Amino acid sequence: MQLQFWGAARTVTGSMHLVHVGGRRLLLDCGLFQGPRKIAFERNRVLPFDPRSIDAVILSHAHIDHSGNLASLVKGGFRGPIYTSAATQDLCRPMLLDSAHIQESDVKYVNRRREAKRQRPFEPLYTSDDVEATLSLMQSVPFGQPFSPIPGVEARLIFAGHIIGAASVILDLSEPGLGLHAPEVRRRLVFSGDIGRTGMPIVPDPEVPDGAEVLIMESTYGDRRHEGTGEAKEALRRIVADKIHDGGKLLIPAFAVGRTQELLFRLNQLIEGGELPRLPVFVDSPLAINVTEVLRRHPECYDAEMARALAEDRDGDPIGFPGLRFTQTTEESKSLNFMDGPMVIIAASGMCEGGRILHHLKNHLGQSSTTVLFVGFQAQETLGRKILDGVDPVLVFGEPYGVRAEITKITGYSAHADHDELIAWADGVHARGTLQRTFLVHGEEDVAFKLAGDLKARGMRSVEVPARGQVFDL
Ligand SMILES: [Zn+2]
Numbered sequence: 001m002q003l004q005f006w007g008a009a010r011t012v013t014g015s016m017h018l019v020h021v022g023g024r025r026l027l028l029d030c031g032l033f034q035g036p037r038k039i040a041f042e043r044n045r046v047l048p049f050d051p052r053s054i055d056a057v058i059l060s061h062a063h064i065d066h067s068g069n070l071a072s073l074v075k076g077g078f079r080g081p082i083y084t085s086a087a088t089q090d091l092c093r094p095m096l097l098d099s100a101h102i103q104e105s106d107v108k109y110v111n112r113r114r115e116a117k118r119q120r121p122f123e124p125l126y127t128s129d130d131v132e133a134t135l136s137l138m139q140s141v142p143f144g145q146p147f148s149p150i151p152g153v154e155a156r157l158i159f160a161g162h163i164i165g166a167a168s169v170i171l172d173l174s175e176p177g178l179g180l181h182a183p184e185v186r187r188r189l190v191f192s193g194d195i196g197r198t199g200m201p202i203v204p205d206p207e208v209p210d211g212a213e214v215l216i217m218e219s220t221y222g223d224r225r226h227e228g229t230g231e232a233k234e235a236l237r238r239i240v241a242d243k244i245h246d247g248g249k250l251l252i253p254a255f256a257v258g259r260t261q262e263l264l265f266r267l268n269q270l271i272e273g274g275e276l277p278r279l280p281v282f283v284d285s286p287l288a289i290n291v292t293e294v295l296r297r298h299p300e301c302y303d304a305e306m307a308r309a310l311a312e313d314r315d316g317d318p319i320g321f322p323g324l325r326f327t328q329t330t331e332e333s334k335s336l337n338f339m340d341g342p343m344v345i346i347a348a349s350g351m352c353e354g355g356r357i358l359h360h361l362k363n364h365l366g367q368s369s370t371t372v373l374f375v376g377f378q379a380q381e382t383l384g385r386k387i388l389d390g391v392d393p394v395l396v397f398g399e400p401y402g403v404r405a406e407i408t409k410i411t412g413y414s415a416h417a418d419h420d421e422l423i424a425w426a427d428g429v430h431a432r433g434t435l436q437r438t439f440l441v442h443g444e445e446d447v448a449f450k451l452a453g454d455l456k457a458r459g460m461r462s463v464e465v466p467a468r469g470q471v472f473d474l
């Protein structure tokens, strides 16, 4: 029995862990590595194993850094089942098709330059046909219900909080002992997936798994504390109220999945509760529109706050309110440039690495009446991180733009547990008394090592930060 780390090892993205049991291979997640273009290009294209050698996949949740390279796996010959929750399966259609679309247009851009240099054109990483083939391999499993992805493994999904459909995975592994009369070897391995915040709206709080002996745990915010969810709501109210007062535009770069719906849920509360007057709010992301539809279809993934809001909301829609508009077409999106404020524009991508937010930034970064509000994690080297760090001018579509807009952030909208919440979750697992070994993944290197130190200081034995490719006997 072995565990091998192939992604999100000493970095945040590209989640991919391989479990070897009884001669078979089970892959946990197959995410896209997002980072410097050259490295990402190689890393995503060349999988570190033969896709045909994988027997099954379990997918923790729909975010692209966990699901986004499944289509490469299928393109490379993988034909086994991909197990995940029903909501994740539903989310994967718009998200992976959107990702294929980005891959196809990215490569077009690169190929134009290669053509000019008379170089051979690249193929896209994968296409929408590869995504369709991937979706056809997905099988949904209800939360809490045991299933057997491969012989020798019994698995179960539990709620991870984070986003709709997100799971932690409990895996009971067994294989014959080595000697003739050697007893069967058994291990309970738990993969945290991405751990959400306690008290986040819409999704339930993360569940603490029982009886974990080996733990793979995320560490994204292992060195930071977020504002409380109540403080975040008040900060949002204040920033929006200021914009109404001064008549400018409020641009919110937001992940289409999770963050956008959470913002709408809070704006709905503030507007319907009379704490904010009605104002135009535009969700300028076709993907966010599709994702919001998926959310409406999966009440089995709601927490009590969302269920109550659903029952009590004035128009029966806790993420819809008067003044909210979804812009589907490019023309509708462009027309926002010519409208006068006050207004809120929520657009992807959350780290300003692509999507319609780039057009809004290009047009409004130079205006002092605009406020850009960051509500999510900004990875190193991304445009979002540069704007937030005060770089001026910044490059948008390769051109320099001066920054006159007010730049601000709210940390309480993170879909990830912060340092204290990660510690509390790990304490919960450790308190069951079975834990022998913990591997920290999905965090920048220094952050993961810091969290490892903090966990050891609390009495957890053997906390490691595996490097990419490292393999461990279980
Ligand atoms: Zn995630």
Ligand SMILES: [Zn+2]
Pocket: 012, 015, 063, 065, 066, 194, 442
């Ligand atoms: Zn993630």
